[in-house]
Amino acid sequence: MTFKSRLYGTRVFDDRTANALVDQSVANNKAGLSTGYKLRDFDAEPFGAYSAPFELDLIPRNEWAERAQALDAAKATPEHLATFYNVPILNQKQLPYCWCYGVVGAMMTAAAQAGLPFGYLSATSAAAKIKNYVKVGGWAGEAIEGIQRFGVSTTEYWPEAVLDRRYDTPEQRQNAALHKAVEFEELPSQSFDAVATALLSGFPVTLGLAWWGHLVYATRFVVLGRNEFGVLIRNSWGPDWETAGTAVLTESRATPHEAFTIRTVTKYHTEAAA
Secondary structure, three states: OOOOOEEOOEEEEOOOOOHHHHHHHHHHHHOOOOOOEOOOOOOOOOOOOOOEEOOOOOOOHHHHHHHHHHHHHHOOOHHHHHHHOOOOOOEOOOOOOHHHHHHHHHHHHHHHHOOOOOOOEOHHHHHHHHOOOOOOOEOHHHHHHHHHHHOOOEOOOOOOOOOOHHHOOHHHHHHHHHHOOEEEEEEOOOOHHHHHHHHHOOOOEEEEEOOOOEEEEEEEEEEEEOOEEEEEEEOOEOOOOOEOOEEEEEHHHHOOOEEEEEEEEOHHHHHHHO
16 A cells, blocks of 8 residues: 655655654654653543543545535634644753644644634643643643643643743732633544544544654644545654644554544633633
């Protein structure tokens, strides 16, 4: 099976080329950058422990290409709207907090889709409190639980990728409370069909990837060829990574160990703005 090497101007990573991402992660770790995704133990933290289960009926595979074409034509994918509202590519730098950065990126995208752009959120403002200021990895469920507890403030109150408890101020907590009422749904583990259904229904999806040891989020379903599919991802390694912080993963590379989608965002933000 031969995949395209580039799509939408971005690089496509498949089973032959994905090792380059693993090698890049190893090099980044040596250079002081990080990934940080820790595989969730589903025996200890079972499916549905952190959110409601994904309830949409799976879209049949024979409908994927047509639906993707319709979304692209309408410019209605999460990626189109994230681009329109200038949702930034986040940068975790040396912090092993991808598990929170990917979730926060998806939150920002979902908020933009709802017409309630949050501004530039600092994922570290949540991850630091979740991990008690320790540089350790985690999984998406931990981020979701912590975000519901602490919220996420904008970078005005807590700079991105800065691990410093001095930013935990009353003003920061008040701002963070505006960005925490988000309704997540958990997708079944190892189900690309569920990922496809969520994206084709217009929802961003977080992808905790065991093979990469990294968490990213997907914003667009892509058709690579006849019965060959993938997703466009946004990474938290800054806009200089690949094509403005994005790349395409083929189906086998985008099938997640753990995944969540965001159905609705934040009544807190709406009430505060009223």
